[in-house]
Amino acid sequence: MFRNVLCLALGLIVGMQLTELWDYWTLTGEEYESTAIAADTAAPIHTALARASLADWLYHETRVLCLVLTMPAHHKTKAAKVMSTWGARCNKLIFMSSQDDDVLGAVNLNVSESRDNLYAKMRAGFAYAYEHHVEDYDWFLKADDDTYVVMENLRLFLYPFDPEAPVFFGHRFRTSYPHGYMSGGAGYVLSRDALRRLNLFALNNTKFCPLNTNAEDRQIGYCLLNVGVAAGDSRDERGRERFLPLHPRHLMPQIQKGTWLDTYSYFKPNLSDCCSDSAISFHYTKMHEYDRYEFFLYHLRVHGLPEKLSVLPARLTYKQMEEKIDFWNQQISDKTTPLD
Numbered sequence: 001m002f003r004n005v006l007c008l009a010l011g012l013i014v015g016m017q018l019t020e021l022w023d024y025w026t027l028t029g030e031e032y033e034s035t036a037i038a039a040d041t042a043a044p045i046h047t048a049l050a051r052a053s054l055a056d057w058l059y060h061e062t063r064v065l066c067l068v069l070t071m072p073a074h075h076k077t078k079a080a081k082v083m084s085t086w087g088a089r090c091n092k093l094i095f096m097s098s099q100d101d102d103v104l105g106a107v108n109l110n111v112s113e114s115r116d117n118l119y120a121k122m123r124a125g126f127a128y129a130y131e132h133h134v135e136d137y138d139w140f141l142k143a144d145d146d147t148y149v150v151m152e153n154l155r156l157f158l159y160p161f162d163p164e165a166p167v168f169f170g171h172r173f174r175t176s177y178p179h180g181y182m183s184g185g186a187g188y189v190l191s192r193d194a195l196r197r198l199n200l201f202a203l204n205n206t207k208f209c210p211l212n213t214n215a216e217d218r219q220i221g222y223c224l225l226n227v228g229v230a231a232g233d234s235r236d237e238r239g240r241e242r243f244l245p246l247h248p249r250h251l252m253p254q255i256q257k258g259t260w261l262d263t264y265s266y267f268k269p270n271l272s273d274c275c276s277d278s279a280i281s282f283h284y285t286k287m288h289e290y291d292r293y294e295f296f297l298y299h300l301r302v303h304g305l306p307e308k309l310s311v312l313p314a315r316l317t318y319k320q321m322e323e324k325i326d327f328w329n330q331q332i333s334d335k336t337t338p339l340d
């Protein structure tokens with residue numbers, strides 16, 4: 001009798017331990033989120049292990065295809081630098097060019113090189129991404145070959161948002177149409193649904209999406225507006241921009257008052273506090289600067305300071321996402337005069 005009870009108790013204990021072991025082995029990404037990071041309370045990540053793997057985990061969770069606008073004359077210079085630095089952190093990197101290049105992964109989009117053709121090239125690039133990759137990635141980033149992107153910050157920023165919602169993010173400029181457009185040089189990112197809408201309903205319709213020689217960014221912004229894609233707000237909680245269409249030397253220590261950034265930005269920038277500490281992009285990168293960014297961002301450590309902990313924001317529910325989109329659609333510029 002006593003032996004039977006003992007066996008039962010031992011059996012229960014072993015069973016419970018095995019269950020825990022099983023749980024441990026089968027820990028998935030979602031559980032990583034809820035156990036290690038406590039997303040709903042936005043708690044800091046405590047262990048060095050969790051912090052090191054947050055970027056890795058996000059790499060699989062928030063998948064970004066990067067479309068980089070380049071040309072054959074830049075294949076061995078700027079494009080090669082993009083590929084060996086930030087571009088290597090994209091889930092997939094495609095250079096949009098007018099010549100194939102297997103080393104680079106450049107695609108010949110059959111559009112002849114000229115400034116007037118950038119918009120045509122961009123249309124072909126988005127069509128290519130849609131045709132070959134729309135289901136394989138969550139977000140589709142357009143950048144120039146002189147944009148520098150901090151991919152980890154891009155993923156952390158995008159993580160809360162549903163890629164099946166019609167939205168795009170970037171540095172928002174104002175223009176003659178109400179919702180403005182995102183700067184091409186700072187890079188802008190389309191959700192999967194935005195890419196789908198662009199291809200299904202805009203690129204085949206010259207009323208929504210005219211063929212012309214306008215600037216690529218302005219024109220794509222117009223096409224997206226016409227198919228119901230919201231211009232999202234990518235500023236941080238203190239109103240500082242994350243996508244920056246300038247070189248840091250023109251942003252720090254101060255943006256000059258009355259310069260084009262001050263005039264054209266949809267939201268009035270704080271001239272003396274321009275840039276988010278979770279900034280995503282800078283523009284006008286020179287050949288020697290890609291590696292400098294790498295050094296300052298990924299190698300240099302300031303020893304002896306308390307470490308900054310990353311926080312994984314909570315993912316929005318469908319309803320919260322809808323409310324965000326309504327809010328973004330109603331956000332109006334800090335400036336009232338429309339531009340041409």
Ligand SMILES: *[C@@H]1O[C@H](CO)[C@@H](O)[C@H](O)[C@H]1NC(C)=O
Binds near residue numbers: 107128
């Ligand atoms: C460009 O044209 C060539 C030759 O017609 C074709 O094989 C290729 O698929 C085209 N590329 C794209 C991206 O459409």
Ligand SMILES: *[C@@H]1O[C@H](CO)[C@@H](O)[C@H](O)[C@H]1NC(C)=O
Binds near residue numbers: 200201204205206
């Ligand atoms: C564009 O394609 C969509 C989806 O196939 C179709 O519903 C729409 O009518 C097309 N628009 C034009 C102007 O052809």
Ligand SMILES: *[C@@H]1O[C@H](CO)[C@@H](O)[C@H](O)[C@H]1NC(C)=O
Binds near residue numbers: 270273
């Ligand atoms: C601009 O940034 C500075 C420095 O962070 C801050 O003191 C100031 O209050 C900000 N101004 C506005 C209008 O937010």
